[in-house]
Amino acid sequence: MKKLVSPQGLIDGKYEDPNLSEAIHERVDNKLTVSYRHDFGEDIQVTPQLSYELVNGQVTLIELSYTIENPTPERLEKFCFECAIFYLLSGFEVVSEETPRVRIRVTDLYDMAGLIYALDYQSVSLYNIMCPVGFNEDSLPKYPEVMEWDTHDDGSLDEVDDEDDDPFVVDDKGVAYSEDGKVLKFCRCTFNEPYYEVPDGVEEIEDFAFYSCRHYIKLSIPRSVRTIGGSLFANGGYIVIR
Incomplete structure (x- = not known):
């Protein structure tokens, strides 16, 4: 069973995670932009941002969003299509509120597992975002088998790694x-x-x-x-x- 425990003493609310956003930028984005260039014949610069919401010590929402350079409606739609193909996930959408961007917001457990798996495949682990220190882990929901592909024994972080089983x-x-x-x-x-x-x-x-x-x-x-x-x-x- 995947165990998502934060060492950072988080409380309820919405959090942007700069470390995970940086990991996505370093390990995923260039592959994504190469795929976009292959499909649409143009280079593109993207900036990812990952956030999540905690309610009563549990993750209730994970959001991955991308802003792109020169975000015309046509380019946003093409990039949205590319994200869906690249991550093998439905649910990516173009949003225009504040800054135009492409995002995916997942709240269902199986959908969250799908996003976690897609990022884990690209060497970006989300194991450190579940609950505050001191939270009673026995009260966490029992995850279905879909999440057994990624098992971690603790949520500790160190300076050189964000995946405790693959340092x-x-x-x-x-x-x-x-x-x-x-x-x-x-x-x-x-x-x-x-x-x-x-x-x-x-x-x-x-x-x-x-x-x-x-x-x-x-x-x-x-x-x-x-x-x-x-x-x-x-x-x-x-x-x-x-």
């Missing part, structure tokens, strides 16, 4: 590795190197690892690498073996 560390270039250094997982959106040397001892490079890199890149890998994932580069690149 990682980040080097000075913005590239994330598993704690044992054997798996290169992804690069942050701040990664801006035309050349990058994967250190000796790495055995696997995951799918989409350099999708957040916004330019052509030369990637040098050691002979210790045994598995290289697909779709490594969003904007082109090539691999050389040392």
Whole structure:
């Protein structure tokens, strides 16, 4: 059963989560914009924002919204369509109140599970948003089996990870590795190197690892690498073996 517990002492109300929004920007948005460019033939800049509402210590609503540059009605509709295809979720809509944006608001348990799963697939975990510290966990609702795909034992956070069952560390270039250094997982959106040397001892490079890199890149890998994932580069690149 997925356990969503916050270490931050939250009380009832609506919360914007800048850490999760940043994680979505770093690990998801470039893949989303590449898909949009492929389908509609134009580049687009997007900014995500994730918020949620707590009532009596329980999440009752999760909202993911995107603002885009030059938000014409046509572009918003096209981006809304792209979001639905990319996340494999219905419910994305264009809203014009205050700032025009595309959003999805989920309140049903199964719909929330669908959004959590979609983000978890992109390495963004929502495990830390459930209830305030000290809340009686035995009183939480028993989630249906749809949520068993993501199990966490606690809601603790640390400086280098937002997923307690898949921790990682980040080097000075913005590239994330598993704690044992054997798996290169992804690069942050701040990664801006035309050349990058994967250190000796790495055995696997995951799918989409350099999708957040916004330019052509030369990637040098050691002979210790045994598995290289697909779709490594969003904007082109090539691999050389040392």
